[in-house]
Amino acid sequence: MKKLLVITAALFVAATSWAQGTLNFANFAGGGTVNAPISDATKGNALASGSTYMALLYVAPAGTTDPTSNLFTLIGTGTPLSSGAGAGYFLGGDTAVANFGTGSTISVLVRAFDTTTGANYASATVRGQSNIIPVTLGGGQVPSPNLVGLQAFSVNVVPEPSTIALGVIGAAALLLRRRRA
Numbered sequence: 358m359k360k361l362l363v364i365t366a367a368l369f370v371a372a373t374s375w376a377q378g379t380l381n382f383a384n385f386a387g388g389g390t391v392n393a394p395i396s397d398a399t400k401g402n403a404l405a406s407g408s409t410y411m412a413l414l415y416v417a418p419a420g421t422t423d424p425t426s427n428l429f430t431l432i433g434t435g436t437p438l439s440s441g442a443g444a445g446y447f448l449g450g451d452t453a454v455a456n457f458g459t460g461s462t463i464s465v466l467v468r469a470f471d472t473t474t475g476a477n478y479a480s481a482t483v484r485g486q487s488n489i490i491p492v493t494l495g496g497g498q499v500p501s502p503n504l505v506g507l508q509a510f511s512v513n514v515v516p517e518p519s520t521i522a523l524g525v526i527g528a529a530a531l532l533l534r535r536r537r538a
Contacts, residue, residue: 365526377452377455378460378494378495379452380415380451380501380502383447386505391503391504395410395412395438395510396445396512398485399513399514405444405469406440408437408472409471409472409473410469410471410512412435412437412447412468413431413436413467413468413469414432414449415432416454416457416465417429417456419468421489422489436448442537456492458496460493461492461493462491464492465489466489467486469485469486469512470512482514483515484512488508490505
């Protein structure tokens with residue numbers, strides 16, 4: 358009997374250590390809890406529409422407030438935006454979040470980009486990101502929570518160095534070189 362209890366306890370500990378929390382990766386949820394469409398500032402703030410736009414889910418430990426922090430980890434490969442009446446919205450559904458169990462609170466960030474301007478978020482020239490929100494994960498018998506607090510945002514052209522700025526740097530380099538000669 359003792360062995361059976363020890364084995365059962367060991368199995369329980371092993372099973373719970375592999376547990377993953379879940380959330381509903383969508384920027385629209387019924388009941389008005391989430392309504393945060395994504396627009397495209399390069400197209401007059403029209404709603405971003407179709408599979409050429411990709412939404413990405415990033416998570417970090419609770420309390421992470423810097424969107425550039427390397428604590429944010431990409432979950433999955435992304436979800437395309439809908440078109441037609443669903444333009445501006447993505448509906449990724451229940452998404453497992455590795456390394457965070459049911460009941461864990463995490464920081465969530467959504468990033469979106471136009472895939473015609475780059476193969477991924479980092480290389481895309483038209484991209485944007487949401488506000489950071491806290492989410493307490495569901496899973497198992499606990500329903501997956503919606504992204505309550507997510508705000509609408511736009512994708513926009515990422516500024517590139519201007520020709521004038523590059524010219525100024527070149528002129529400064531020539532002056533420094535002439536001064537040394």
